[in-house]
Amino acid sequence: MPDDDPPLLAVEDLHTTFYTDKEDIHAVQNVSFDIEAGETVGIVGESGSGKSVTARSIMGLIESPGRIQPGSSIRFKGEELTGKSEKEYRKIRGSGIAMIFQDPLTSLNPVYTVGNQIKEALRLHQGLRGKEATEAGIEVLEAVSIPDPRRRMREYPHQFSGGMRQRAIIAMALACDPDLLICDEPTTALDVTIQAQILELLEEIQEERGLSIMFITHDMGVMAQIADRVNVMYAGEIVEKAAVEDLYNSPRHPYTQGLLESIPGRNVGKERLSTIEGDVPTPNAVATSCQFAPRCPEAFEACDRIHPSMVEAEGYGRDHTAACLLYPEDLSEADRIDHHRERETPVEEREPTEDPR
Amino acid sequence: MHEEPTTITERIAANPRPALVWLAVFLALFALEAGALIQGVIVLVERIIVLLPTEAGLSAVTGAKQAAAEIPTLISREVIPNYGYRTPDGAWVNTFPENLPYVDSGLEPKWAWLIRNVLAFGYAAALLGWILHGYNVFRREYREADWTPRDDALGRFRRHTWGKAGFVVVFLFITMAVFAPTLGPTTVDRNIVQPYSYELTYLNEETGELDTVTVGTANTESRSAGAGDQNFGPWSYDNYDRFHPFGTLPQGTDLYTFMASGARVSLFIGLLSIAISGTLAATFAMISAYYKGLVDLALVVTGDSIMSIPQLLLLILLSAVFAGHWLGEIYSGGLLLALIFGFSTWPFLWRAVRGPALQVSTEEWVDAARSYGQTPRKTMTKHMLPYVIGYLMVYASLFIGGIIITTSALSFLGGGLGVNSPTPEWGRAIAAGQDYVATQSWHVALIPGVLIVLVVTGFNAFGDGIRDAIDPESEAGEGETEIVGGGAG
Numbered sequence: 001m002p003d004d005d006p007p008l009l010a011v012e013d014l015h016t017t018f019y020t021d022k023e024d025i026h027a028v029q030n031v032s033f034d035i036e037a038g039e040t041v042g043i044v045g046e047s048g049s050g051k052s053v054t055a056r057s058i059m060g061l062i063e064s065p066g067r068i069q070p071g072s073s074i075r076f077k078g079e080e081l082t083g084k085s086e087k088e089y090r091k092i093r094g095s096g097i098a099m100i101f102q103d104p105l106t107s108l109n110p111v112y113t114v115g116n117q118i119k120e121a122l123r124l125h126q127g128l129r130g131k132e133a134t135e136a137g138i139e140v141l142e143a144v145s146i147p148d149p150r151r152r153m154r155e156y157p158h159q160f161s162g163g164m165r166q167r168a169i170i171a172m173a174l175a176c177d178p179d180l181l182i183c184d185e186p187t188t189a190l191d192v193t194i195q196a197q198i199l200e201l202l203e204e205i206q207e208e209r210g211l212s213i214m215f216i217t218h219d220m221g222v223m224a225q226i227a228d229r230v231n232v233m234y235a236g237e238i239v240e241k242a243a244v245e246d247l248y249n250s251p252r253h254p255y256t257q258g259l260l261e262s263i264p265g266r267n268v269g270k271e272r273l274s275t276i277e278g279d280v281p282t283p284n285a286v287a288t289s290c291q292f293a294p295r296c297p298e299a300f301e302a303c304d305r306i307h308p309s310m311v312e313a314e315g316y317g318r319d320h321t322a323a324c325l326l327y328p329e330d331l332s333e334a335d336r337i338d339h340h341r342e343r344e345t346p347v348e349e350r351e352p353t354e355d356p357r
Numbered sequence: 358m359h360e361e362p363t364t365i366t367e368r369i370a371a372n373p374r375p376a377l378v379w380l381a382v383f384l385a386l387f388a389l390e391a392g393a394l395i396q397g398v399i400v401l402v403e404r405i406i407v408l409l410p411t412e413a414g415l416s417a418v419t420g421a422k423q424a425a426a427e428i429p430t431l432i433s434r435e436v437i438p439n440y441g442y443r444t445p446d447g448a449w450v451n452t453f454p455e456n457l458p459y460v461d462s463g464l465e466p467k468w469a470w471l472i473r474n475v476l477a478f479g480y481a482a483a484l485l486g487w488i489l490h491g492y493n494v495f496r497r498e499y500r501e502a503d504w505t506p507r508d509d510a511l512g513r514f515r516r517h518t519w520g521k522a523g524f525v526v527v528f529l530f531i532t533m534a535v536f537a538p539t540l541g542p543t544t545v546d547r548n549i550v551q552p553y554s555y556e557l558t559y560l561n562e563e564t565g566e567l568d569t570v571t572v573g574t575a576n577t578e579s580r581s582a583g584a585g586d587q588n589f590g591p592w593s594y595d596n597y598d599r600f601h602p603f604g605t606l607p608q609g610t611d612l613y614t615f616m617a618s619g620a621r622v623s624l625f626i627g628l629l630s631i632a633i634s635g636t637l638a639a640t641f642a643m644i645s646a647y648y649k650g651l652v653d654l655a656l657v658v659t660g661d662s663i664m665s666i667p668q669l670l671l672l673i674l675l676s677a678v679f680a681g682h683w684l685g686e687i688y689s690g691g692l693l694l695a696l697i698f699g700f701s702t703w704p705f706l707w708r709a710v711r712g713p714a715l716q717v718s719t720e721e722w723v724d725a726a727r728s729y730g731q732t733p734r735k736t737m738t739k740h741m742l743p744y745v746i747g748y749l750m751v752y753a754s755l756f757i758g759g760i761i762i763t764t765s766a767l768s769f770l771g772g773g774l775g776v777n778s779p780t781p782e783w784g785r786a787i788a789a790g791q792d793y794v795a796t797q798s799w800h801v802a803l804i805p806g807v808l809i810v811l812v813v814t815g816f817n818a819f820g821d822g823i824r825d826a827i828d829p830e831s832e833a834g835e836g837e838t839e840i841v842g843g844g845a846g
Contacts (some may be wrong), residue, residue, distance in 0.1 A: 063650075093575050098729040099729075106722060107722055113501075113502055124730060154501050172729065
């Protein structure tokens with residue numbers, strides 16, 4: 001990849017905090033990743049790991065009491081998005097970045113026909129009205145393989161099946177003609193066969209229109225099918241990033257290893273499927289140690305003291321990094337600890353924390 | 358597949374017959390009363406011009422008013438008159454249908470009055486029925502969608518007996534208010550405001566001759582003032598052959614005329630104040646639900662501050678401040694009252710709809726609208742407001758009852774509060790009849806009292822009906838119990 005060309009989306013040190021009455025939740029911490037034009041970047045992680053907050057931060061949809069911390073940077077086509085006013089942000093939303101939400105049941109307003117809502121997007125982004133808008137709406141419904149689109153335009157969301165509804169929502173996003181499509185668990189609420197169809201549809205659309213897709217899911221299987229590159233998130237941080245084959249063939253971070261070991265299809269013949277014990281902790285303080293250490297089978301004493309940073313964790317190929325004290329593998333344990341300690345954020349910049357255990 | 362027409366105009370052009378039939382009948386119905394409507398509008402313009410510092414245009418408006426009076430209107434006291442007098446030989450002159458050509462004897466005033474009232478209420482019912490029919494025609498012939506969520510809400514309301522009963526009462530009340538000038542056996546101006554400027558002819562029973570007397574003098578002879586005094590109860594004639602459907606007031610004025618006109622004042626105050634407070638409540642609910650955080654907090658503090666002001670004290674204070682001011686003169690304080698209610702009631706309404714507004718703001722379709730760059734204003738009006746408007750209607754119908762009853766209570770108290778004389782207001786009729794409740798003149802306080810209770814109950818029942826109609830679960834719940842019952846059996 002040529003370096004002089006800025007990526008379509010560059011997220012750097014994204015830190016989003018929710019200031020609730022009880023505590024501050026650092027839902028996303030130091031998250032950095034790029035999305036190039038035409039590629040699909042996946043974000044995978046358990047519930048509560050900060051995937052959706054990352055997506056909403058990019059869309060500028062973080063509501064009070066949440067706030068994107070200063071120092072965070074989100075650049076879309078080289079343009080800084082953080083700190084933009086609502087009005088400026090509206091120009092990016094839809095035509096630049098569009099988003100598909102998890103639940104196709106509630107993403108469409110039940111009191112308007114599907115056609116009405118698609119036409120709303122068309123009018124907003126392409127200035128189409130009346131008959132023109134109807135024709136264009138029928139076209140996008142056709143593009144997402146909805147049969148009999150002319151009739152479907154006049155129907156209400158409840159008259160659509162779950163899969164059809166998700167297609168209609170994708171059609172709405174396409175009506176905005178975006179460069180980047182953020183899919184926030186678009187297949188979670190659907191059954192497996194429909195899931196496969198939707199994934200196929202997304203791939204088709206990407207090929208036709210040269211879209212970039214940021215795909216969020218907790219399902220490692222879905223991720224393997226759609227993503228080019230994958231970021232694994234845990235408790236608000238990215239713990240491993242790699243190209244999809246590298247990640248599945250040689251996961252480096254113990255968390256990723258644990259995730260892959262708990263997929264039934266990959267572990268045929270095992271008597272019991274292994275699981276990761278415990279829960280994702282709530283990130284109510286800026287991390288000063290490895291967040292995964294309490295659940296990690298390979299944790300050692302230093303894991304509770306030092307916050308690991310992203311380092312080279314080469315398995316098969318390039319650009320494979322992990323945030324774990326076990327890497328870089330070629331150094332001795334003491335050197336690795338020093339390596340990570342050096343790259344740690346200075347202590348005085350951090351807020352005091354309690355022992356996570 | 359053949360091309361289907363897409364816009365409503367195209368659909369009507371493709372199949373114009375039902376729309377044209379509906380429109381023709383509607384225009385015919387409208388033409389019957391067009392004169393009254395045009396006159397009403399002109400009178401309103403005239404009132405506004407009188408308030409302005411310059412007199413410019415007043416003469417033109419007066420001319421237009423005279424011209425409008427010439428437009429024939431079916432249900433008017435000119436077409437179906439009930440004033441008039443008896444000749445010594447017993448025939449009625451000047452009452453309906455004596456005013457028509459080739460008819461030389463009129464009906465008794467009470468029948469003339471009754472015919473006019475039946476026609477007015479019948480007309481209103483026919484108009485409402487035709488408009489509902491129009492909606493059905495639209496739904497059957499022209500609507501793009503086979504089904505909309507509103508269909509279910511209407512269906513649920515149609516099965517809601519209590520709500521329908523409320524609707525009927527509200528409808529009758531509104532008809533009474535709208536047709537007030539036509540309904541009364543006499544007019545407010547002639548009977549109450551300037552009784553000494555008008556004269557009437559009557560048959561003097563003692564001399565057996567026709568005499569003339571001012572309305573004011575006749576009124577003093579027609580008082581309903583309790584035991585030992587005169588009394589003209591409901592459905593009776595006074596000594597001047599004037600008919601009083603509800604009897605007379607202690608001042609001798611006609612109670613039915615007073616009530617019909619009072620209904621107009623009550624409805625005006627109720628609707629205007631609910632329109633003001635409803636608009637404010639809906640706007641603020643949208644804003645606080647969309648922006649949340651500090652904006653919401655600021656509105657909560659503002660709303661709570663206004664709610665903490667005792668409304669009665671505020672009313673007394675403002676009534677005193679605006680006494681003699683032109684704002685306090687309109688409708689004898691009615692407009693001022695409506696404004697005070699409007700601007701002091703909104704926090705209560707807003708509090709009631711803020712919850713639903715916050716709820717709908719968390720729906721994914723609102724996020725979806727924002728995520729494709731919809732403007733805040735459009736997101737609020739298109740994707741949030743429809744959800745809140747049902748709740749607003751429920752609370753508005755409950756509050757309108759409250760406002761009507763408070764207005765009457767203030768007028769009952771009198772002393773510059775509420776709506777002052779000479780503008781009729783139901784509460785003042787109750788106050789006037791207060792001393793005669795236990796006498797033969799019981800009707801003076803009882804009829805307005807019963808009507809207020811009926812109207813307020815009607816509005817509440819209507820609100821109940823709307824609430825159940827907009828709640829899709831109101832029937833599902835009943836269905837569930839039935840299933841459970843069936844399983845147990």
